[in-house]
Amino acid sequence: MASRDEDDNEPIVVPDAHAPPAPMDPAVIAEAEAAKEEANQLFKGKHYSAAIDLYTKAIDLNPSKAIYWGNRAAAYIKLESYGAAVADAEKATEIDPKYIKGYYRRGDAHFALGKYKLALKDLRTAAKVAPRDPDLRRKLAECEKEVKRLRFEEALAVPEAEQVSVLATLDLSMYDVIEDSYTGPRMQGSAAEGYTLTQEFVEAMVEEFRAQRTIHKRFAFEIIRQAHTLLRTLPSLVDVVIPDDKHFTVCGDVHGQFFDLLNIWDLNGRPSPDNPYLFNGDFVDRGSFSCEVIFALLAYKLLHPEALHMTRGNHESKSMNKVYGFDGEVKAKYNGTMVDCFRELFCALPLAVCLNGRVLVLHGGLFQQDNVTLDDIRRVDRFKEPPEEGIMCDALWADPSPVPGRTPSKRGVGLSFGKDVTRSFLDANGLELLVRSHEVKEEGYEVEHDGRLITVFSAPNYCDQMGNKGAFVRFNGNDMVPHFTTFSAVPHPDVRPMAYANSYLMGM
Incomplete structure (x- = not known):
């Protein structure tokens, strides 16, 4: 298809939108593959930022390879850049609708963001391509469980204006008895008179934690309650x-x-x-x-x-x-x-x-x-x-x-x-x-x-x-x-x- 410029009547060729892309230079293809392989080694070595740089180089050289986009999405997930991972995974599946890892990656990123319904949609799409993949089946089951939990919580949700403070209504009497078997640190005072935090208690508590032991629930709740009372008095800045x-x-x-x-x-x-x-x-x-x-x-x-x-x-x-x-x-x-x-x-x-x-x-x-x-x-x-x-x-x-x-x-x-x-x-x-x-x-x-x-x-x-x-x-x-x-x-x-x-x- 051609048109003519009104000034010089020279023909201007307009590319056919449906024509196949021009073949790539084999040297460029090889350079992109080399960048991808080096990025894979960096990924295995947990150098995720450096891996992203090289996956990006591979994509710039040859943007039509779904695996480059999918691998970069995996590196973004490791760095908790879930929005970037979603975008790369979408590009990978756009290039190759049968590229199962694209749906995996997008599902992983959506799940990490708490967008369980979107994650479930991606995993179900992937399951149509690879219904017997064991890791996919496990993730699908876990995601379905989270979606059910979310729907259950939404059904039981109380409007924010009607919510009652848990700490204000907390009854700690069931924890008031400190068992003889408890050998950890104790706060000064009593449940009846009130508990006081001391330097000695805090230092002993830290050592208890160092030894992988917990403190008594009564004292743990007391710390939370007293800290909440203090924090509420502070401004937002x-x-x-x-x-x-x-x-x-x-x-x-x-x-x-x-x-x-x-x-x-x-x-x-x-x-x-x-x-x-x-x-x-x-x-x-x-x-x-x-x-x-x-x-x-x-x-x-x-x-x-x-x-x-x-x-x-x-x-x-x-x-x-x-x-x-x-x-x-x-x-x-x-x-x-x-x-x-x-x-x-x-x-x-x-x-x-x-x-x-x-x-x-x-x-x-x-x-x-x-x-x-x-x-x-x-x-x-x-x-x-x-x-x-x-x-x-x-x-x-x-x-x-x-x-x-x-x-x-x-x-x-x-x-x-x-x-x-x-x-x-x-x-x-x-x-x-x-x-x-x-x-x-x-x-x-x-x-x-x-x-x-x-x-x-x-x-x-x-x-x-x-x-x-x-x-x-x-x-x-x-x-x-x-x-x-x-x-x-x-x-x-x-x-x-x-x-x-x-x-x-x-x-x-």
Whole structure:
């Protein structure tokens, strides 16, 4: 088919939309395959970011190969970039509708995001292609169970306005009798007169946890109840003053890695009025010592309210805890009532901390809309499960990006924001620096956006497989310049990460 230009009457050839694509240069095909094979080796070695770079190279060279997209989706899943994994898996199945791993990957990503109905649809599609695949049958059964549970919960759901506080109505009398067989630490006081937390109890509790023992349910519930009462009094954005002659330490995600938390305290000292800390969300899930982590942090918060601060992470939420292990761990070590108590406690956690009016610390990142102020964060009604959009959602889920402006999140929730967004927000609010967590970093921390944004992550060798270092950052009050300490993982008891998580995730 041809047309003529009105000026010179030279024919212009218009390609036939239905014509087969021109054959690729064999050298380009070979280069793409080589990139894919090298990426596969990096994936096996758990170098997922590097693997993504090489899968991307293979895709750029030969975008018509479904396996390149599917493999990159698998690497994104390992890095918890579920939104990017969904997009790649969709592209893989678009290229080859019979490419079963494309449906697998998309189903895995949807399941990890708690989108069980979408995951079920993908797995059923895959089952039509491979009905006898044992891993697929297992995942399909698990997903069907979650969809049934979700429908049951939706049928029984009480409107938010009618919900009753579990902690306010909690009857602890059934736990008042401390059995003679209990040899662990005891709080001062009694059930009748009230219990008091002491330094001696907290230190003994930490040692009990180190020995892989639990504390009595009566004391565990008491810690939760007292901590909830304290946290409820705090604003959604807490202002902290660091005197010129004092310092302040910020830690990122700990994710149930209790023995690495103890190592932080061995390196940097226990929390005290002279050694204050902020733990910036994601205390629980993934690691299998989440109960020990959260009780240790809450106990120090009660012991030294002005010396240990806690901000909420995206994993301090009902949807995450159901999937990633915290619910199962609490039920195994204590009971199901405590799960409900923790949900209410997590909803009382502040969203951000401002240090000396110069450094803002929150778990995720910045916001979908312009002109958000610190007062807007202070006014957020945080006493609820995280919504799917708005300031609270972004504070828990957003990530920085090298791309200017705001772009869709690779996680499938929140957004990605560029250095221009960071600069504009900080300048408008008279701030110098943004500190956030939420992402694994090879060295435990990363400085981005022209030095005005820091990510700090404090769970080394995350999930016993990432090989990353952990880090914390210390500020001195007189100059507020960040000083970084990195550290490696320490040995822990032979309990694998995700031991209490949904069994679906074991195959991801």
